[in-house]
Amino acid sequence: MSLGVSESVVDPDSGRRGSFGVVCPFSHRNEDDPIVFPDESGVSHQHDYFGATSVSASTRWKSLLTMPNLCKSMGDLSAYWAPTLQANLADVDPTEMAVYLRTPTEADPSDIVTPPNGLQLMSVRSGWTCARTDEPTAQMQYCPPPSTTRLILEYPDCWDGENLSSADHYSHVAVSVHGKCPTTHPNMIPQMATEIRYELKGFSKDTTYALSSGALDTAHADAILAWDQKVLAKEIRSCIKRRVNCDLTWFTAIQG
Amino acid sequence: MKTLRLLISTAALMAVLASCGGSSSSNANVKRVPQDFKTIQEAVDAAVAGDLVLIDKGTYSEAVTVETDNIVIRGIDRNEVILEGDYTLDNGIRIVGAKGVVVENMTARNYRANGFFWTGVDGYRGSYLTAVRNGDYGIYAFDSVNGIFEHSYGGGSPDAGFYIGQCKPCNAIINDVIAENNGLGYSGTNASGNLVIANSTFRQNRAGIVPNSLDSEKLSPQEDNIIVGNLVYSNNNGLTPAIGAAKLAMGNGILVAGGNRNQILRNRVWDHDITGIGIVPNSDKSLFWVEGNSVQENDVSDSRAADLALTALDAKANNCFSKNVFATSKPADIENAQPCSGTATAPFDKDPLPLADLINRVKPDSGDIKKMPDPGPQTNMPNAAKAKAVPMIAPPTPLDVALVTLPAKP
Numbered sequence: 001m002s003l004g005v006s007e008s009v010v011d012p013d014s015g016r017r018g019s020f021g022v023v024c025p026f027s028h029r030n031e032d033d034p035i036v037f038p039d040e041s042g043v044s045h046q047h048d049y050f051g052a053t054s055v056s057a058s059t060r061w062k063s064l065l066t067m068p069n070l071c072k073s074m075g076d077l078s079a080y081w082a083p084t085l086q087a088n089l090a091d092v093d094p095t096e097m098a099v100y101l102r103t104p105t106e107a108d109p110s111d112i113v114t115p116p117n118g119l120q121l122m123s124v125r126s127g128w129t130c131a132r133t134d135e136p137t138a139q140m141q142y143c144p145p146p147s148t149t150r151l152i153l154e155y156p157d158c159w160d161g162e163n164l165s166s167a168d169h170y171s172h173v174a175v176s177v178h179g180k181c182p183t184t185h186p187n188m189i190p191q192m193a194t195e196i197r198y199e200l201k202g203f204s205k206d207t208t209y210a211l212s213s214g215a216l217d218t219a220h221a222d223a224i225l226a227w228d229q230k231v232l233a234k235e236i237r238s239c240i241k242r243r244v245n246c247d248l249t250w251f252t253a254i255q256g
Numbered sequence: 257m258k259t260l261r262l263l264i265s266t267a268a269l270m271a272v273l274a275s276c277g278g279s280s281s282s283n284a285n286v287k288r289v290p291q292d293f294k295t296i297q298e299a300v301d302a303a304v305a306g307d308l309v310l311i312d313k314g315t316y317s318e319a320v321t322v323e324t325d326n327i328v329i330r331g332i333d334r335n336e337v338i339l340e341g342d343y344t345l346d347n348g349i350r351i352v353g354a355k356g357v358v359v360e361n362m363t364a365r366n367y368r369a370n371g372f373f374w375t376g377v378d379g380y381r382g383s384y385l386t387a388v389r390n391g392d393y394g395i396y397a398f399d400s401v402n403g404i405f406e407h408s409y410g411g412g413s414p415d416a417g418f419y420i421g422q423c424k425p426c427n428a429i430i431n432d433v434i435a436e437n438n439g440l441g442y443s444g445t446n447a448s449g450n451l452v453i454a455n456s457t458f459r460q461n462r463a464g465i466v467p468n469s470l471d472s473e474k475l476s477p478q479e480d481n482i483i484v485g486n487l488v489y490s491n492n493n494g495l496t497p498a499i500g501a502a503k504l505a506m507g508n509g510i511l512v513a514g515g516n517r518n519q520i521l522r523n524r525v526w527d528h529d530i531t532g533i534g535i536v537p538n539s540d541k542s543l544f545w546v547e548g549n550s551v552q553e554n555d556v557s558d559s560r561a562a563d564l565a566l567t568a569l570d571a572k573a574n575n576c577f578s579k580n581v582f583a584t585s586k587p588a589d590i591e592n593a594q595p596c597s598g599t600a601t602a603p604f605d606k607d608p609l610p611l612a613d614l615i616n617r618v619k620p621d622s623g624d625i626k627k628m629p630d631p632g633p634q635t636n637m638p639n640a641a642k643a644k645a646v647p648m649i650a651p652p653t654p655l656d657v658a659l660v661t662l663p664a665k666p
Contacts, residue, residue, distance in 0.1 A: 130541050244353035244376035
C-alpha cells in the first residue's frame, strides 16, 4: 500500500476548483472489513465507520441503499471506514469524516464522469494537519483543542470502466498524472479526499499515538460508493463542471 | 360588425395564449409557479437572463439549484411562499456560479445546510427573505462579490444567520436585517474590502457580529469592514444550536476576531456577558493579531466583563477608541490608552482581557435546532406581483455611511 504524503491533498485553489462535500459523522466500530474480508466477521484490525450505520463484513453496496446513513447529504449513502486512532492504547472516537469530491489537479472538468455505485476505493495517500489549508505532513500533528487534528486521505481518480473491485483492491482504479488518466483506466472520476477529524481532549503531543492497524504510517481508509445517482450526477454537473466550490462550509469545521 | 368580431376573436386568442404557459408577448419573461411550472426548479431551469420566476403561495419541498445568470426568483408573499427542507433537503435555493441572481420575498426553513446560498458569483441580492432553522447558515454568500442582503431575517442556525465569506474586495452591503437565535448573528470569515453592515438588529444570538480570520478559508486575514448604526443586544443565548466557534464567541456583542482596519461606528450595544465590543486575536493554525481597528461613537452598556475591550500585540497596532459612551473597559481608560487621534495619556496594557476568559468559560452545549421559534410575519416587499424584475447586474450603490446615525433603543 502506497501511503506517502500527498503534495496535492490540499487544494491550491479551492475557491475556483469545482468541488462539493459531505460530512459523515462517526457511526460505529468493529473488527470487520467488507472489502478485504467479505463475510468474515472479526478477522480484521478494528475499523471506525462513518456514514452508514450498520456496516459489517457482510455489507454489499446494494444493502447500503436502504441502510440508515448519518451523512449530512441526502444523496450520499456510502460506507467509509478507517483504522481506529489510539492514544496511550485507548481508542479515540473521531467526530466525523468530511468527504470532498473535486476536480483532480490539472484536470479538465469536462472529462469527469459519474462514478458507479458499488465502486470500491482504498486510499493511496495520507497526511496529518491541523488546518485544512496547511500542507499535511507524514508525521502526525497533535492539534491542541479547540483545534482539530485531521487525517487526510486521497483516493484514485481513474477507473477502468468495467470493474467495481479487483482481487488486489487497487487494479480496477488508478491515479491521474497531470490531469490525465492512463489508457488502461480512461474514465476520470471526481477525486475523493476524506478528512477524519479528532478532538484530542485530555491528550498532548507527548501522548503515544498509534492506529489499530499498527504504527501511524499505516493510516488508510476505504469506501464503498453508494449514492442517489441522480443527486451525484447533478452535483458533478453543477459544481465540478462549472468550477464552483459548492459546500466549503461543510469541510472547514471552524473549530466545531 | 365584421371588424368587431375580428377584434373579439383576437382577444380570445390572446387569452388562450396567456393561459398556455405564459407565452403571450406581455408575459414572456414571467415564469409562474405552479401555474406555468409545477416546481420552482422547473421554472428556474426554463428561465433565461432577465426572466422573473414568480412563485405563488404554497409550501414547496424543494432544493433548488440555479445555474442561469441574471434571473430574479420572487415569492408573491414572503410569509406564505415557503421552501420546506424538512431537515432532509440540503439548501433551499443555491446559486452556483451564476451571475446577478436575485432572490426575494420568500421563506426557507428547516434545511440541513443553508436557506439561501450564493457561491462563486459576481453580483447577488437577497431581499425580503426569511431563513429559519437551517443547519449551517441562514443567508449566505461564499467566494462571491458585488452583493446585497437587505430587509431580511436569519434565525435559528448553529453557525450564522448571515454569512459572507472569502472575498476581497467583497463590495457587499448588509442593510436592515434581523439576526436572532443563531450561533452567530453575522459571521464573516476572511471577508474583506468595502463590506458594510448597517441599520440592522442582532439580538439573542450566542454572539452578535463576528468578523473573523481563519486559515480554513482562503484570503485571510479579514480586513476593512464598516459596522455602523446597528442595534446589538443580549447576545448570550445559550439555548441556540451552536458550532464550536459560536460557543467560543458567546456573550459578546461585536467581536472582531483577528481582523484588521474595521470601523465600528455608532452602534448601540447592550447586555452582554463578556464584552460589548471586543477586538481580540484569533488563533487558528496561524495566530491572527488585530491592527488598525477603529471603534468610535458607539453607545455600549451593561457588559459583565467590559463594554470595550482590546487584546493587541502592542500599542503600535493602532487599534483605537474614541467618542464612545461606555462605563467599563479593558484596559481601563481605553480611550486615553488607545485614542483615535492625539497622543495616548494612559499606558497600553498588552493583555487586559486574557483570551482564556473567552475560551475557558463553560458554555452551554448546542441547543436543539428544532426548538428555535418562527419569527412571526415579516414585512413583504412592495408590490411583489407587479414590481419590475431587476437582476444584480451592477455593483451595489454605495451606502452613505456618514448619514447612518446611532439608533435609538427599541
